[in-house]
Amino acid sequence: MFRRQCLISAVIGLVLFLIVSFFGVEYYTSQSSFCGGSCHTMTEQYDAWKSNTHHKSNNPEGKQAECIDCHFLPGEKRSLKAKWEGLRHLAAYLYNPNAPLPIRPVIRDGSCLQSGCHQRETVAQKELQFTEKIRFKHDAHFTDKALDGHDITCDTCHFKTTEGKHFEVPKEICYLCHLKLEKPTLDKAKMTNGDGKIKKISFDNRPSISFNEGASRCDICHTIPTNSLQSQLQAGGKDLTIVPITHQTIQEQGVACESCHFEVVKGHGEIETGNVVANGCLTCHNRSQTLLVAAGDRNLMHGKHVPNIADCFDCHTVVEHKNRTDHLDFVREDCSLCHVDQHKYQKMLLAGTPVNEEISGSPHLMYDVNTNCMACHLKKTVKNGHDVRTASGETCAACHTEQHRKMLGDWKDLLDREVAGAEEVEREALDLFAELKGNLTREQLSQVETRMVEGRELLNIVRVGNGVHNKKYAVTILDGAFGNFEDTIELLEGTRETQ
Amino acid sequence: MSNKKTAEISRRNFLTGAGAAAVGAAAMVTPGVKLEAAQKKAPRWAMVMDLRRCVGCRACTVACKAENNVSLGRFRAVIQEETTGTFPNTKKGFLPLMCNHCEGSKEDGVPPCVKICPQFPGERAKYKNAEGKTIRYRSGGTYKRPDGMILVDTKQCIGCGKCIDACPYGVRSFNPFVKAGGDTTKQVADKCDMCAHRVDNGVEPSCVNTCQGRARIFGDLNDPDSAVSKLVKEHNLAKADNVLLAEEGTDPHVFYIDPDNMLKTLYTQRKKGNLDHYVDQIP
Numbered sequence: 028m029f030r031r032q033c034l035i036s037a038v039i040g041l042v043l044f045l046i047v048s049f050f051g052v053e054y055y056t057s058q059s060s061f062c063g064g065s066c067h068t069m070t071e072q073y074d075a076w077k078s079n080t081h082h083k084s085n086n087p088e089g090k091q092a093e094c095i096d097c098h099f100l101p102g103e104k105r106s107l108k109a110k111w112e113g114l115r116h117l118a119a120y121l122y123n124p125n126a127p128l129p130i131r132p133v134i135r136d137g138s139c140l141q142s143g144c145h146q147r148e149t150v151a152q153k154e155l156q157f158t159e160k161i162r163f164k165h166d167a168h169f170t171d172k173a174l175d176g177h178d179i180t181c182d183t184c185h186f187k188t189t190e191g192k193h194f195e196v197p198k199e200i201c202y203l204c205h206l207k208l209e210k211p212t213l214d215k216a217k218m219t220n221g222d223g224k225i226k227k228i229s230f231d232n233r234p235s236i237s238f239n240e241g242a243s244r245c246d247i248c249h250t251i252p253t254n255s256l257q258s259q260l261q262a263g264g265k266d267l268t269i270v271p272i273t274h275q276t277i278q279e280q281g282v283a284c285e286s287c288h289f290e291v292v293k294g295h296g297e298i299e300t301g302n303v304v305a306n307g308c309l310t311c312h313n314r315s316q317t318l319l320v321a322a323g324d325r326n327l328m329h330g331k332h333v334p335n336i337a338d339c340f341d342c343h344t345v346v347e348h349k350n351r352t353d354h355l356d357f358v359r360e361d362c363s364l365c366h367v368d369q370h371k372y373q374k375m376l377l378a379g380t381p382v383n384e385e386i387s388g389s390p391h392l393m394y395d396v397n398t399n400c401m402a403c404h405l406k407k408t409v410k411n412g413h414d415v416r417t418a419s420g421e422t423c424a425a426c427h428t429e430q431h432r433k434m435l436g437d438w439k440d441l442l443d444r445e446v447a448g449a450e451e452v453e454r455e456a457l458d459l460f461a462e463l464k465g466n467l468t469r470e471q472l473s474q475v476e477t478r479m480v481e482g483r484e485l486l487n488i489v490r491v492g493n494g495v496h497n498k499k500y501a502v503t504i505l506d507g508a509f510g511n512f513e514d515t516i517e518l519l520e521g522t523r524e525t526q
Numbered sequence: 527m528s529n530k531k532t533a534e535i536s537r538r539n540f541l542t543g544a545g546a547a548a549v550g551a552a553a554m555v556t557p558g559v560k561l562e563a564a565q566k567k568a569p570r571w572a573m574v575m576d577l578r579r580c581v582g583c584r585a586c587t588v589a590c591k592a593e594n595n596v597s598l599g600r601f602r603a604v605i606q607e608e609t610t611g612t613f614p615n616t617k618k619g620f621l622p623l624m625c626n627h628c629e630g631s632k633e634d635g636v637p638p639c640v641k642i643c644p645q646f647p648g649e650r651a652k653y654k655n656a657e658g659k660t661i662r663y664r665s666g667g668t669y670k671r672p673d674g675m676i677l678v679d680t681k682q683c684i685g686c687g688k689c690i691d692a693c694p695y696g697v698r699s700f701n702p703f704v705k706a707g708g709d710t711t712k713q714v715a716d717k718c719d720m721c722a723h724r725v726d727n728g729v730e731p732s733c734v735n736t737c738q739g740r741a742r743i744f745g746d747l748n749d750p751d752s753a754v755s756k757l758v759k760e761h762n763l764a765k766a767d768n769v770l771l772a773e774e775g776t777d778p779h780v781f782y783i784d785p786d787n788m789l790k791t792l793y794t795q796r797k798k799g800n801l802d803h804y805v806d807q808i809p
Contacts, residue, residue: 389634389641448650502647502664509650510662517660 056110062094068120072188079193092144100137133334134182160250163201174204176326177333186338202346203339205242207296238284245284251275256396272426287397289354293347298322308342354399372492373400376500382488386507388500435495442494445505449486452512453479459519466522475515482511568661569746570674571720572779573734574757575622577788579741582607582620586733586742593721593732597703602718603733608792619788622741624733625697625718626770626778627676637676637776639689639698643667645708648682667708668715674747674779675720680704685712694774720744747779757783 063073255271494501646666685706
């Protein structure tokens with residue numbers, strides 16, 4: 028009897044103990060301090076969380092989201108499944124402590140949008156302003172539409188954990204969806220009709236994603252300026268019949284944004300199928316033909332991998348999006364395979380790069396509006412067996428007015444005259460030098476030589492670089508050449524007088 | 527070529543010795559005031575307007591019109607005026623305006639009117655300075671001479687009017703009676719030339735010569751002994767408060783001694799276009 032009582036009380040005690048310890052352990056292991064405090068692998072994330080708005084000390088409303096509030100759905104937390112998941116992590120760690128954390132943590136929308144936390148309506152309304160001209164709307168991303176088999180959830184974008192930040196949105200994730208672009212190549216610009224007149228420039232092979240339409244449209248994020256691109260012609264000027272060229276007029280003509288804004292996007296966000304790079308398929312998979320056959324199926328690939336298995340950048344390479352790069356170097360690149368720094372004088376003239384400390388000029392007006400070589404050099408001719416692209420007044424008139432057709436010719440005439448003048452003075456200086464060489468002291472000789480070399484170099488900038496690339500600057504440079512030659516003549520004449 | 531050479535010689539004569547005869551003439555016209563280029567460096571002509579002394583008599587306006595044959599209804603030098611306060615404590619402020627003969631932007635040293643001129647750079651020109659060094663420059667429709675004067679060459683000007691729009695001070699206008707040499711269907715641009723023809727002969731500009739209160743002081747900024755240099759140094763005039771529209775970055779070379787802050791009250795708050803100054807504002 029006594030033994031039976033003992034047994035019953037022991038069983039009850041045991042049950043009580045088990046119940047108490049179960050809830051105790053359950054309570055204890057649900058604390059954020061348990062996750063961050065007991066696992067040293069979680070220290071970084073734990074610290075980042077503490078400095079994040081999800082911690083009450085940084086939250087404007089004093090609310091706090093514990094680890095399990097986000098990392099499990101509202102119904103899942105404090106369940107056996109949750110504990111099991113934790114134990115599985117522990118087991119995996121004990122099995123191989125050096126293994127990298129294999130699986131990205133998945134935060135489901137249900138956790139973020141649970142009652143008392145974020146509300147779908149308020150988040151959707153939220154518009155972010157990064158800079159004066161770059162903005163972002165949450166709204167468009169809340170459509171429940173799958174993107175190539177990939178549902179857009181909160182953690183599609185808000186996923187990156189970096190030091191001091193529990194999660195953030197890296198810009199690259201925006202670019203990966205919005206800016207996967209095949210850039211246009213030189214061969215793609217051509218004239219539509221064959222009689223040499225340029226009516227419209229079209230692309231043989233349009234970029235696969237255009238900045239003018241669809242998800243890559245520039246104006247989704249950027250505010251497109253409406254002011255005139257012609258510094259001398261502003262809207263509301265005296266002559267109301269002339270409409271200045273703006274971004275909008277260019278867009279109406281169907282000109283691709285990337286024909287001026289070169290290389291704003293770098294990288295294609297493609298997936299390496301090999302294992303040479305860190306983010307290829309074969310980093311995780313074994314080499315198998317059947318595997319690679321299915322690699323083109325975006326829906327399948329996204330369905331299989333995201334969000335549980337991999338991040339976007341576990342497979343995709345990064346797409347870079349930068350502000351203006353040098354729009355001339357983009358075209359010069361093709362030449363520079365063989366010729367080192369080809370067309371550098373043309374570039375110097377267009378960009379107004381200072382020649383030396385004394386001679387500098389303003390950039391050509393077309394330079395500031397990102398117009399590159401191919402904008403004017405449209406006529407295709409064959410010269411010495413090479414395809415050469417030449418420019419003519421036609422191209423000026425195609426964009427501007429009929430009066431501009433004459434302008435290029437005027438510039439050419441002027442510069443031809445100027446160059447001829449400089450050459451004449453150079454010849455004069457050389458003749459005089461040959462005549463009076465004997466009179467010069469060693470010092471004067473070296474002075475004359477440096478002057479002549481300098482002058483010829485300046486003359487060459489305009490001769491080789493063709494001064495029409497920047498008329499005013501070319502004339503300034505020629506003035507430098509004139510100065511050198513004339514100084515030489517003066518110096519030489521001076522020696523004649525002393526004799 | 528030969529034309530240029532004679533021009534060069536005449537200029538050299540002036541600049542080398544400032545021409546004894548010319549200076550003598552100048553001394554007769556304006557006793558006690560001599561114009562000499564600084565011996566060491568090329569001159570940089572500038573003007574100081576002493577607003578403490580200006581009484582708004584407009585003798586400068588009249589002298590300028592007489593000297594330069596400025597056309598009817600147009601002015602190269604004007605006085606703006608404003609009455610402040612209530613009777614009996616009223617005060618009248620005067621602000622003489624003219625071309626600022628700007629040095630131009632910091633980057634390339636070209637003023638906006640010259641930068642926009644389609645005829646600049648035009649013909650080459652040169653002269654010899656006091657040291658005998660040849661100084662070369664480009665003329666054009668409108669251009670800056672190495673001594674700082676912004677001039678219009680009526681032969682090269684095509685009358686496009688771009689310089690008139692580009693000038694932030696509104697000191698340029700078309701001359702309704704002179705055709706542009708480059709395009710005879712248009713009128714030539716007209717502006718204050720700081721009486722280059724007088725200065726080249728060693729005489730002060732007409733407006734300076736006539737100013738009874740000596741409110742206008744003209745001279746070489748590169749010469750540390752000139753009245754202009756001394757005033758600029760004494761009143762610290764090279765700062766933004768003492769020139770018109772310093773924010774335009776044009777580096778104007780007409781400085782104002784301005785104790786009543788006329789530049790701020792009268793000029794900066796003016797209605798654009800309303801006070802374009804080739805029209806005088808006589809109340």
